[in-house]
Amino acid sequence: MTPSERIDRYIAETAGWRGETLAHLRRAILAADPEIVEEWKWMGSPTWSRDGLIAVGNAHKAKVKLTFAHGARLPDPAGLFNGNDTGATRRSIDLFEGDGIDEAALSALVLAAIDHNRAHLKKNAALRAKAASAKSP
Numbered sequence: 001m002t003p004s005e006r007i008d009r010y011i012a013e014t015a016g017w018r019g020e021t022l023a024h025l026r027r028a029i030l031a032a033d034p035e036i037v038e039e040w041k042w043m044g045s046p047t048w049s050r051d052g053l054i055a056v057g058n059a060h061k062a063k064v065k066l067t068f069a070h071g072a073r074l075p076d077p078a079g080l081f082n083g084n085d086t087g088a089t090r091r092s093i094d095l096f097e098g099d100g101i102d103e104a105a106l107s108a109l110v111l112a113a114i115d116h117n118r119a120h121l122k123k124n125a126a127l128r129a130k131a132a133s134a135k136s137p
Helices: 003-013 016-032 104-122 122-135
Strands: 038-043 045-051 055-058 066-067 092-097
Touching: 003 016, 003 038, 003 045, 016 045, 016 055, 016 066, 055 104, 066 122
Parallel strands: none
Antiparallel strands: 038 045, 045 055, 055 066, 066 092
């Protein structure tokens, strides 16, 4: 089973508003960039990546949590991050029954996460060097 099929099943098995919310978040994330890759990690978590991890989505008993791997380093002018994250790296969005989300602001966060991954993750250093040398005369 592919990661996308596992995520399909996870959403289908998550009853009610939580499954609907997770499906909505998934569509919005994938719409932000056509090259985002869906993965299934940590024994049951849907994740989205591009040049590194972007976010992890989970349905909890009373909320849906979308955690951005490097959220503490991302601009969030719309104030989407509302989780109780106190560390120096992750930030999350907690959605409760009846909550909506600003899709344009979510898309901006996803794109900022991709930019962060490209600019700061060590695994992308070779790509940055290659791009820089291609610009040189």
